[in-house]
Amino acid sequence: MTPLTSPLHERHVAAGAKLADFGGWSMPIEYAGGGVLAEHAAVRTGVGLFDVSHLGTVTVRGVGAAAFVDACLTNDLARIGPGQAQYTMCCLPDGDPRAGGVVDDLLVYLHGPDDVLLVPNAANADDVVARLTDAAPSGVTVVDRHTEIAVLAVQGPKSAQVLSFLGLPGELPYMSFVTGTGGGSAEVTVCRTGYTGEHGYEVLVEAAPAAELWDVLVDVGSDEGLRLCGLGARDTLRTEMGYPLHGHELSHDITPNQARAGWAVGWDKPAFWGREALLAERERGPDRLLWGLRATGRGIPRPGMAVLDGEGHRVGTVTSGTFSPSLRTGIALALLDAVAGAVEGAELAVDVRGRPQTVEVVRPPFVPSHVR
Template sequence: MSPLTSPLHDRHVAAGAKLADFSGWSMPIEYAGGGVLAEHAAVRDGVGLFDVSHLGTGTVRGPGAAALVDAALTNDLSRIGPGQAQYTLCCLPDGDPQAGGVIDDLIVYLHGPDDVLLVPNAANAAEVLDRLAEAAPAGVTVENRHADVAVLAVQGPRSLQVLELLGLPGELAYMSFVTGTGGGGAEVTVCRTGYTGEHGYELLVPADRAGELWDAILEAGQDLGIRPCGLGARDTLRTEMGYALHGHELSRGITPNQARVGWAVGWKKPAFWGREALLAEKEAGPARLLWGLRADGRGIPRPGMSVLDGDGTRVGEVTSGTFSPTLRTGIALALLDAAAGVADGAELAVDVRGRPQTVHVVRPPFVPSHVR
């Protein structure tokens, strides 16, 4: 089966993008004329533009739409109001053998009590929406809008300048959103969020107007040094922040407690999928916890590599690992056994193809965050 393509696929090809299959979508990994290192630097120091249209989109509408979402997903929607967005998790329900494991992490856009927009990950969008549809009361409809909506991300310290040049609203509080007009008159939902650790925005636009907006953003940011950026830079940027990626730091077998995202759980809510299992794990203490690792030498930790203590005993596994363009060394996220008693600053090793690479335990982010 051929991978799906973004509405911007032709523009990526014309820009010399290296394309790869990502969760069933053909997406740019990096672009000609710079590659991951240059794209990463553009976001940290200036501004970059990402196509993240592989992300799913879905609507939940009707009387009690927000109440349905609140009763299903982990975070507490009462913490936010209309015009605000929230990071949350869809977990396996109590009674499932992996209850509390994460089906997906996603962003909720709250328009009002009867109108909610969801942005899940590509691979899990259909399942999240199907589960919500099955649980929906009469009068609430759940619609998969994946093919109708494109998602662009403008990220970096100069991102506000780009939006101002486009005439799009940019003076927003973190995790708030508004609707504006840009890119040839297309209606654009602008949200002050992102996945890079820099000041930035995610823009939702009708798929058939995405090309106009992409072109307009690149033109507006030309004098600011804007670069189109691929998923390679997106991964190095998010790893430097210690942000969880589903399938790596979160999965059906990895709970929010283990991944240190319990802050996205409304523990006092009366109901959400997996609540009892997660409360029990929280009280007992998770058997493993997510930590950051910073390499001392030239070896680069990669997902699946074993983490060893001073005696060579395996105490965990790398979930994400890469070369940090900012720190110029290898960094990783790893799930480590709680029984090992690992602490910030501890010296461990990663088995890099049969050779122990010394690493030090750190609490991410690896570099300062500028999102607020």
């Protein structure tokens, strides 16, 4: 099946991007003239521009739309108001053999009680839309706009300067959004969020004028040293923060409790998909937990590698692993068996191609976060 392409595909080709299939979309992994390490550094110290249009966009509208979404997804929408966004999860419902497992993690943009925008992951957008459509009450409409809206991310300490041409408030609070005009072009929605651990913004715009907005951002950002960034740097940045990636730290077989994402669950809500299974697991304690691992040698942990105790027994599995450009060493996220009794500072090993490589158990983030 031919991958879908972003509205910015021609811009990526012209910039010498290395493209690869990501969730069914042909997306830039890195750009010519620097690669992942340079792009990662730009976001940590200056500003980077990402195309993340592979992310889904789903409108849920009608009387009681927000209440409907709240009864399906894990987090408590009562915690936020219009103009704010919230991280949440869509879990498998009670009665499913894997109830409480995560179908997807996503952002909710709350416009009002009758108007919600969801931003799911590329590979799971169709599943989320189908589940919400099947459950929607009369008068509530779920519309998949995945190919109609582009999503850009401006991330880094200088991101506010780059987006100043949109006329944003000087101190847009974290996880809040506003509407602007893209420097005189199409209407855009700008949210102070991101997936890098740096001060940053995600910008949603209709597909047709997305290339014009991209060009404006590149032009305005030139004075701030803006660098185009691909999904390779996005992955190293999010791993340094310990942010989960669906299919790695969250999945149908990995619950929010196991992934230490219980903070995104409205435990006191009367209803959400998977509620009873997750409450029961929380009460008895999950049988595995997500930890960070920092290599003390030269080996780089990779997903699927075994985590070993001091006697060589397998006590867990690496879910994400990479070379940390900031720390100049290998780092990983791993699900460790609760019975192994892992604690911060403990020494374990990762089986790197048949050779045990020593790692230290840590609590992410691996580097300081600057999102708030």
